[in-house]
Ligand SMILES: Cc1cc2nc3c(=O)[nH]c(=O)nc-3n(C[C@H](O)[C@H](O)[C@H](O)COP(=O)(O)O)c2cc1C
């Protein structure tokens with residue numbers, strides 16, 4: 499029995515046809531624990547079992563790439579042929595077995611994406627692709643502008659990856675359409691300057707790549723299998739996507755049939771602005787000290803308000819970024835109608851945080867201090883990183899042992 503004073507956060511809510519037992523989501527988190535050629539490992543599975551046990555309503559996995567040139571970091575999951583099906587099946591199966599064992603019914607969606615021109619020196623080093631031939635100013639590389647035929651091929655790859663997720667036993671998929679990656683490179687007015695075809699110009703045209711991925715995927719998996727999107731509420735660069743246009747996009751995506759939208763922010767070029775000091779900028783640093791709790795709330799609430807205006811577009815919204823208190827989650831859900839709150843870094847440090855909260859009150863704040871050492875480690879070490887983990891906690895433990 500859930501105690502009443504834990505609030506709406508511990509009540510169920512559907513995404514499409516799938517019931518999610520509570521409103522706390524693990525936001526997609528790349529863990530650098532696949533093999534160098536993208537296969538699932540036991541260490542990776544173990545991390546997901548911990549999350550299943552930890553009591554989130556829904557886990558969204560780290561991104562799995564639909565093609566080799568879509569990989570931006572080392573030891574990232576691949577999802578571009580049936581060679582990866584067995585590993586993906588083992589991952590989904592282990593997660594479900596764990597939830598059955600403890601009876602919490604937590605669900606797992608596979609995240610699917612392509613980095614486009616936003617790779618790093620640990621990722622794809624060949625020719626970069628994008629909606630347009632506009633330089634990536636973080637790495638000073640010019641991508642090739644995709645032809646219509648090449649776009650259609652990538653759409654097909656996303657649909658096949660979705661079908662593979664379903665075959666593997668995941669409860670749904672989420673496309674990574676935020677943070678400046680390929681999908682974002684199509685709908686953003688800053689990254690898409692195509693002219694003369696259906697993928698550039700108007701907002702409807704810039705949304706087309708995403709919508710075609712959705713439609714092709716729906717053909718493969720039907721409408722019982724939730725298809726979801728993580729998108730930006732703003733790009734954080736001059737001339738980029740702003741919340742007003744993001745709300746219009748959200749309406750298009752909801753009308754076309756996405757089952758939920760997770761609202762995030764920033765493209766990597768935003769980190770060139772000194773006022774946005776974190777790399778990657780979607781992981782804002784020192785959230786508490788800088789007063790950045792729930793830093794995407796304003797844009798997500800605006801999008802929710804717009805979606806609410808028509809029953810048919812009122813799909814669930816997941817808010818991500820700088821969330822660390824149960825009290826705040828309840829306040830957000832109750833005051834805005836946003837259905838879910840997701841966390842990444844707090845659950846790297848404490849995969850059992852939802853269980854701790856559920857066993858409350860008291861419901862302590864997350865221990866994560868948003869220092870980004872977990873991310874810096876993987877950016878610094880690449881394939882030598884022993885998996886994304888809480889470096890701060892390791893430091894604290896070493897200090898305690900010494901004392
Ligand atoms: C180590 C690490 C890996 C991440 N991997 C992904 C990913 O695979 N896909 C994605 O959409 N976002 C990824 N993110 C971004 C998070 O999902 C989230 O949007 C961001 O960290 C803000 O949430 P937080 O404040 O709760 O950490 C990652 C973030 C970190 C720190």
Ligand code: SF4
Pocket residue numbers: 843844846847865866867868869870871872873887888889890891
């Ligand atoms: S290193 Fe630990 S405390 Fe720092 S952001 Fe990562 S999970 Fe949070």
